[in-house]
Amino acid sequence: MQFIYEENPQNSMIITGDNYKYLFKVRRVKVGDAVNITNFNGIIYKYKITNISKKDANLLKIDEFKIEQELKPFHLGWCKIDTKNIEKVLPTLNEIGVTKITFIECDRSQRNFKLKLDRITKILINSNQQCGRVEIMKIDFCESLDEFLEANPDAKVLDFGGEKINEYFETAVVGCEGGFSERERTLFKNRYSFDTDLILRSESATVAVASKVLL
Known part of the structure; x- marks a missing residue:
């Protein structure tokens, strides 16, 4: 995946549920790794993983950048x-x-x-x-x-x-x-x-x- 979806990205976040399973059981990311998150507003938020437990993980926002995608109207x-x-x-x-x-x-x-x-x-x-x-x-x-x-x-x-x-x-x-x-x-x-x-x-x-x- 290019990024994961979160409805309301904050400066610091706790990841649970399906996103947690994908990041830590499929991609097997570790503390210190970076993760991209978006709420589909055209902005990508980059987070650093600061802590991982058995059911959730803590993330801290370290950067954000806007992505311009020119899709033909169809x-x-x-x-x-x-x-x-x-x-x-x-x-x-x-x-x-x-x-x-x-x-x-x-x-x-x-x-x-x-x-x-x-x-x-x-x-x-x-x-x-x-x-x-x-x-x-x-x-x-x-x-x-x-x-x-x-x-x-x-x-x-x-x-x-x-x-x-x-x-x-x-x-x-x-x-x-x-x-x-x-x-x-x-x-x-x-x-x-x-x-x-x-x-x-x-x-x-x-x-x-x-x-x-x-x-």
């Missing part, structure tokens, strides 16, 4: 699918640099799946600690594709038979497993697709479009 409108599949691919989208995801209740979304913001946030925090991203991805929810497209009229919709993706754009929409309904297709101002005859799963399409646009 907003993904993702029609909701199985929560487990969303959670599996979230870290990858986070590492690629997606800046915001809005989960959309489209006509063919499976309504019985409930996304929990606190769980999503925890996944993103763990991903940030691993990849070094210093700001949390923004997460939003939308009740319908109609509502999302009204708020984001320039969004590029990923659908079969559309224009091939060959340039950067800021907002994309990916459908759910059943695809878009015929009613929803009447809402599209444009359609984009990949240069392949293969059918991508919803989660594969999100990674593909983010990679195509951002990397």
Whole structure:
């Protein structure tokens, strides 16, 4: 990990719980070693380990510095699918640099799946600690594709038979497993697709479009 997350870094701190286990049972850091901590405000706080006990450790802040990360704005409108599949691919989208995801209740979304913001946030925090991203991805929810497209009229919709993706754009929409309904297709101002005859799963399409646009 590049750093660990603490909600409210202080000049002196006591580390417990998961962060303690990671630092002292996985990384096996010692007294006198330095540890980087952030609360995802763009600042890294450097601490020196001053004492280690069986359940916690004492840290003293010795420095802090601001990190500038220039991420291209990329907003993904993702029609909701199985929560487990969303959670599996979230870290990858986070590492690629997606800046915001809005989960959309489209006509063919499976309504019985409930996304929990606190769980999503925890996944993103763990991903940030691993990849070094210093700001949390923004997460939003939308009740319908109609509502999302009204708020984001320039969004590029990923659908079969559309224009091939060959340039950067800021907002994309990916459908759910059943695809878009015929009613929803009447809402599209444009359609984009990949240069392949293969059918991508919803989660594969999100990674593909983010990679195509951002990397």
